Amino acid sequence: MITPAKLFLLTFISIITIYIIVFGQVKTFEMIKAEYLFILALIPISFALLFFKYKLKEYELINFNKNNTFSLKATIGFFIIFQIVDYFYEDGWIGMISQWFLYWIMGVIALLLLETINHFKNYQLIYKKR
Numbered sequence: 001m002i003t004p005a006k007l008f009l010l011t012f013i014s015i016i017t018i019y020i021i022v023f024g025q026v027k028t029f030e031m032i033k034a035e036y037l038f039i040l041a042l043i044p045i046s047f048a049l050l051f052f053k054y055k056l057k058e059y060e061l062i063n064f065n066k067n068n069t070f071s072l073k074a075t076i077g078f079f080i081i082f083q084i085v086d087y088f089y090e091d092g093w094i095g096m097i098s099q100w101f102l103y104w105i106m107g108v109i110a111l112l113l114l115e116t117i118n119h120f121k122n123y124q125l126i127y128k129k130r
Contacts, residue, residue, distance in 0.1 A: 042109060052122075
C-alpha cells in the first residue's frame, strides 16, 4: 500500500522532473525559491511534530485522523477543478503547471498539521491523566 509520505515523495520527484523539462533548471530554481515562505512554514510545524513524537514515543497512540481521509476520487476531482481554474486564470498550460509546486507544499503542510494535531490530542489525553 502506498503511504502519503511515499506519495508525496513520488509527486515531488515528478513535479521537479516536469519543471526541469518544461522550464529548465534556472527557472525551476527561481519558481521554488519564490515559494520560500511556504517552505519556511514547514520548519515550525515539523519541530512541533517532532516534539510530540519525542514526548509520546513510549505510548500507544490513538489515531484521531482515521475518519478524516479523502478518497482518491475526491482528491483527483479537486486537483482537476484547480487545474481547470489555473489553466484559464494563469495563462494556459505553462501557468497551470507552475502552480503544482505550491499545491505540493500546501499538501505537505496539511499532512504535517494533521499529524501534529493528532499527536497533540494524544499528548493532551495522556498528560491530563497524570
